[in-house]
Amino acid sequence: MSDMTFKQDDFKVVGKDLEGSERIVRKSLTYWQDAWMRLKANRMALVGLIIIIIITLMCFLVPLLSEQTFNFQDYDAINEGPSAAHLFGTDELGRDLWVRSWKGGQISLLIAIASTIINVTIGVIYGGISGHFGGKVDIVMMRFIEIIYSVPQLIWLILLRYVLGNGLGVIIFVISITGWGGMARIVRGQVLQLKQMDFVTAARTLGASTPRIMWRHLIPNTMGPIIVNLTFQVPGAVFAEAFLSYLGLGVQPPLASWGLLVNQGTKMLLVHPYQLFFPAFLMCVFMLAFNIVGDGLRDALDPRLRN
Amino acid sequence: MDRSALINVVDLKKHFIVGKNMVLKAVDGITFDIFKGETLGLVGESGCGKSTAGRTIIGLYEATDGEVIFDGQSIQDMDKRERKDFTRRAQMIFQDPYASLNPRMTVTDIVGEGIDIHELYKGEARQQRIYQLLDLVGLNREHANRFPHEFSGGQRQRIGIARALAIEPQFIVCDEPISALDVSIQAQVVNLLQDLQKQFGLTYLFIAHDLSMVRHISDRIAVMYLGAIVELAPSFELYKKPMHPYTEALLSAVPIPDPTVERNRQRIILKGDVPSPINPPPGCKFQARCPKCMEVCKRVTPELKELEPGHFVACHLYDKENQQILQNYTNKQDFAGKTGI
Amino acid sequence: MAERLLTVENLQVCFETYAGEVQAVRDVSFYLDKGETLAIVGESGCGKSVTAQTIMQLIPMPPGKIKGGKVELDNVEISALTDKEMESVRGEQISMIFQDPMTSLNPTMKVGKQIMEVLQKHQDMDKKEAKEKAVEMLRLVGIPKPDKRADQYPHQYSGGMRQRAMIAIALACNPKLLIADEPTTALDVTIQAQIMELMQDLQQKLHTSIILITHDLGVVADVADRIAVMYAGKILESGSLEDIFKNPQHPYTWGLIQSVPRLDKKKRLIPIEGTPPDLIAPPVGCPFAARCQYCMQICKDRFPEKTVVEGNHYVHCWLQHEMAPKVDNPLEKGGNA
Numbered sequence: 008m009s010d011m012t013f014k015q016d017d018f019k020v021v022g023k024d025l026e027g028s029e030r031i032v033r034k035s036l037t038y039w040q041d042a043w044m045r046l047k048a049n050r051m052a053l054v055g056l057i058i059i060i061i062i063t064l065m066c067f068l069v070p071l072l073s074e075q076t077f078n079f080q081d082y083d084a085i086n087e088g089p090s091a092a093h094l095f096g097t098d099e100l101g102r103d104l105w106v107r108s109w110k111g112g113q114i115s116l117l118i119a120i121a122s123t124i125i126n127v128t129i130g131v132i133y134g135g136i137s138g139h140f141g142g143k144v145d146i147v148m149m150r151f152i153e154i155i156y157s158v159p160q161l162i163w164l165i166l167l168r169y170v171l172g173n174g175l176g177v178i179i180f181v182i183s184i185t186g187w188g189g190m191a192r193i194v195r196g197q198v199l200q201l202k203q204m205d206f207v208t209a210a211r212t213l214g215a216s217t218p219r220i221m222w223r224h225l226i227p228n229t230m231g232p233i234i235v236n237l238t239f240q241v242p243g244a245v246f247a248e249a250f251l252s253y254l255g256l257g258v259q260p261p262l263a264s265w266g267l268l269v270n271q272g273t274k275m276l277l278v279h280p281y282q283l284f285f286p287a288f289l290m291c292v293f294m295l296a297f298n299i300v301g302d303g304l305r306d307a308l309d310p311r312l313r314n
Numbered sequence: 315m316d317r318s319a320l321i322n323v324v325d326l327k328k329h330f331i332v333g334k335n336m337v338l339k340a341v342d343g344i345t346f347d348i349f350k351g352e353t354l355g356l357v358g359e360s361g362c363g364k365s366t367a368g369r370t371i372i373g374l375y376e377a378t379d380g381e382v383i384f385d386g387q388s389i390q391d392m393d394k395r396e397r398k399d400f401t402r403r404a405q406m407i408f409q410d411p412y413a414s415l416n417p418r419m420t421v422t423d424i425v426g427e428g429i430d431i432h433e434l435y436k437g438e439a440r441q442q443r444i445y446q447l448l449d450l451v452g453l454n455r456e457h458a459n460r461f462p463h464e465f466s467g468g469q470r471q472r473i474g475i476a477r478a479l480a481i482e483p484q485f486i487v488c489d490e491p492i493s494a495l496d497v498s499i500q501a502q503v504v505n506l507l508q509d510l511q512k513q514f515g516l517t518y519l520f521i522a523h524d525l526s527m528v529r530h531i532s533d534r535i536a537v538m539y540l541g542a543i544v545e546l547a548p549s550f551e552l553y554k555k556p557m558h559p560y561t562e563a564l565l566s567a568v569p570i571p572d573p574t575v576e577r578n579r580q581r582i583i584l585k586g587d588v589p590s591p592i593n594p595p596p597g598c599k600f601q602a603r604c605p606k607c608m609e610v611c612k613r614v615t616p617e618l619k620e621l622e623p624g625h626f627v628a629c630h631l632y633d634k635e636n637q638q639i640l641q642n643y644t645n646k647q648d649f650a651g652k653t654g655i
Numbered sequence: 656m657a658e659r660l661l662t663v664e665n666l667q668v669c670f671e672t673y674a675g676e677v678q679a680v681r682d683v684s685f686y687l688d689k690g691e692t693l694a695i696v697g698e699s700g701c702g703k704s705v706t707a708q709t710i711m712q713l714i715p716m717p718p719g720k721i722k723g724g725k726v727e728l729d730n731v732e733i734s735a736l737t738d739k740e741m742e743s744v745r746g747e748q749i750s751m752i753f754q755d756p757m758t759s760l761n762p763t764m765k766v767g768k769q770i771m772e773v774l775q776k777h778q779d780m781d782k783k784e785a786k787e788k789a790v791e792m793l794r795l796v797g798i799p800k801p802d803k804r805a806d807q808y809p810h811q812y813s814g815g816m817r818q819r820a821m822i823a824i825a826l827a828c829n830p831k832l833l834i835a836d837e838p839t840t841a842l843d844v845t846i847q848a849q850i851m852e853l854m855q856d857l858q859q860k861l862h863t864s865i866i867l868i869t870h871d872l873g874v875v876a877d878v879a880d881r882i883a884v885m886y887a888g889k890i891l892e893s894g895s896l897e898d899i900f901k902n903p904q905h906p907y908t909w910g911l912i913q914s915v916p917r918l919d920k921k922k923r924l925i926p927i928e929g930t931p932p933d934l935i936a937p938p939v940g941c942p943f944a945a946r947c948q949y950c951m952q953i954c955k956d957r958f959p960e961k962t963v964v965e966g967n968h969y970v971h972c973w974l975q976h977e978m979a980p981k982v983d984n985p986l987e988k989g990g991n992a
Contacts, residue, residue: 017953018979024945025929038418044673205414208374213428214401227418359843466930496698497870501914501926530916530924567848568918569873573896575919576876583852584845587813
């Protein structure tokens with residue numbers, strides 16, 4: 008214990024070091040930096056993210072760079088299995104399925120992303136308004152959603168398709184219109200909760216207007232659940248499109264989409280199973296990856312799990 | 315101290331309907347003045363309505379009945395533009411340092427929000443003003459770009475104070491600003507509030523349940539129970555000579571950090587729990603737990619009367635008819651003055 | 656004759672976080688005799704709760720980790736027990752009550768059943784016996800109509816009653832040690848007075864030893880026999896009630912007493928300026944150095960040795976060293992005590 012020698016100098020009074028005590032030692036992390044770090048730590052989510060990036064890139068690059076277009080019909084090569092020349096084989100019209108699968112992915116993705124953007128926008132605004140105003144407005148708005156949702160989404164898809172006719176735009180519209188309810192409910196729930204928080208009350212006390220409270224206080228703090236829900240909307244939209252196309256109500260030939268390819272492949276299931284397998288596999292892997300990333304994001308963005 | 319009243323609260327009521335035939339009478343008819351430059355303490359236990367009173371006075375809740383008059387103008391009568399002006403003059407500091415700051419905004423934006431809403435400063439002048447405010451509350455300038463979660467509770471409260479001061483208010487409602495803080499940090503924040511009061515001539519309504527701290531900071535104190543004010547007096551008076559049985563019990567329950575005093579005290583331990591403000595019975599609010607409850611207390615609500623200069627009490631014990639009963643209690647030296655002070 | 660019940664020796668606990676390792680408890684030692692009430696006083700983040708939970712092995716490991724030290728209860732090293740073995744210690748030999756009675760009781764289980772659970776696990780009672788004992792416990796803690804109340808759910812109880820129920824559960828098996836972690840902080844002051852009175856009453860009846868964790872010096876003055884003052888993961892000063900209140904030696908203790916208002920005396924509130932250190936990078940020397948007006952160069956370089964003031968009153972402060980300047984207790988001068 009006392010093998011230390013003491014110098015008189017040591018005992019000179021130096022007083023407080025308040026600046027030192029108030030200094031923040033840890034690095035400043037924004038919400039997003041912290042979330043990214045947590046996401047990175049989740050191996051599965053990272054793998055999912057990589058898969059999504061790879062598939063998306065392929066969907067856009069392969070049709071662009073490939074010598075064969077998705078349309079080209081080679082009557083010499085009908086219903087051929089996978090080979091060096093045709094990685095995924097060919098279909099009954101001699102079209103190369105490798106390019107077709109990726110082109111189909113391109114279309115499916117476009118539809119999914121476009122409709123997701125639309126229905127997120129509608130959902131956020133609708134839910135934001137409903138939650139913010141509360142009371143009768145909220146009750147009416149929520150009942151409206153419930154009424155719409157009492158009819159299953161797939162039935163809506165079919166009905167609207169019959170009413171509105173054909174075309175990619177229609178498909179996108181139809182999928183958007185039936186998908187926004189979930190997002191609206193989530194945003195509404197979040198907003199209702201946030202409304203009670205003191206920082207919102209403080210903003211009101213300072214004289215903040217309703218739009219200001221909505222855009223600066225309520226929505227930014229809802230971003231977490233919005234993003235998570237958004238991530239789940241994409242595979243939902245892919246599936247909705249696939250369903251429509253499978254019924255022949257979606258994308259029409261000669262265009263391709265994953266759903267359409269699966270439709271065509273099913274007819275050949277017993278004879279040429281590979282024609283169903285490849286597009287179905289791509290679609291499933293893509294949707295699975297999105298779901299895994301969605302789960303990872305949910306954990307990463309949850310402020311309560313922040314360390 | 316300027317004795318002109320900045321705020322007159324007249325028979326203020328705030329009721330909430332919480333179910334079929336269930337009315338929560340959070341604030342049930344309170345009347346008092348707040349004088350310019352003073353700190354009025356508002357104390358009571360959970361459910362007494364002090365927080366609701368504070369928020370109704372500042373206009374966050376619409377009063378069910380009664381009036382709040384701010385500097386001669388009734389808040390209830392203000393139109394939208396006047397209301398916005400009013401927010402410049404009356405501000406609030408909140409209890410929960412974790413919930414009162416938007417976790418996605420930097421300190422600069424939080425403190426500057428009022429400045430932005432009322433368009434007081436722009437650009438460089440705005441930045442300078444924000445630095446000035448941070449200095450005022452004892453925060454480093456380098457903290458300006460950080461987020462709330464990086465700060466301790468005490469520091470967050472200081473950010474909240476800077477935010478309230480940014481628009482130069484006259485009156486601040488402090489809603490339990492120190493309850494969630496550590497003991498030594500409470501003293502920091504209270505001292506800061508007092509310094510700011512001296513510097514800017516602020517008027518405070520200080521709402522809290524920690525009586526020791528309220529006594530320390532307040533000039534006058536109002537004691538609330540189930541939505542009503544039971545006693546209102548200058549701080550020193552209240553502690554030296556509590557007149558309402560609830561006040562006596564409340565003071566007696568507060569532990570004193572000195573073993574010699576604490577272990578030799580005579581304590582009044584109230585029986586039962588703090589009752590619910592939903593559908594309260596007629597008569598005095600305190601009847602269920604009052605050790606001195608009489609028949610009249612169960613039928614007639616006592617009025618808040620000025621029994622000595624500046625000292626108001628709402629209790630039937632002080633009615634002329636009950637003088638003998640009061641005398642008996644005083645003679646027995648039962649409770650009056652027995653808070654060990 | 657004082658009989659030793661609990662010994663905590665050189666306890667070190669840390670937590671793994673994304674930002675690094677947080678040293679929550681740094682070399683903490685204290686003891687508790689049978690029948691005593693020890694108050695551990697400190698502010699948030701000082702490690703008092705972590706210490707208490709480590710005694711009961713309630714800290715999830717990971718991210719927690721006991722880096723060193725041991726805990727002995729009645730001469731048994733409980734820190735070396737496995738989780739399974741600890742299960743028979745918890746509830747029966749050591750119990751804990753928490754700050755928030757709302758979240759500490761199971762909302763979907765009747766209160767009586769929650770008491771019975773403890774009894775049936777540790778004391779091998781059958782259902783009927785356990786039910787009787789549960790009702791008796793509720794009566795003991797002052798809950799009116801205990802037989803009816805035993806069949807109710809926590810949400811039907813008021814805050815004060817829930818805290819009483821929690822005490823009933825904790826004391827059902829008559830444990831040797833009760834750890835009360837800020838038991839009255841969330842309660843109204845009149846209810847707080849009731850609960851403190853109840854705890855003292857029960858201690859007398861059941862001869863339980865109590866560790867009381869709190870930041871409220873008033874509560875401490877009321878019920879504690881001895882006090883340990885914690886700061887930034889270390890105990891800075893420890894002694895009897897009289898020692899700490901009448902003859903405190905550490906500047907932090909002075910600071911604490913000076914910053915607390917008193918109902919009976921109007922005095923200047925002298926806050927402790929600054930903020931406690933972040934325990935991810937705890938300071939090498941005395942953790943209070945940055946906030947201490949008497950801080951000396953040596954305080955920054957080395958953690959002070961233990962100095963015995965008198966009897967079991969000791970303090971860790973370089974001001975005690977013979978080479979240090981003499982500093983008067985500011986509480987005596989200003990009459991702030």
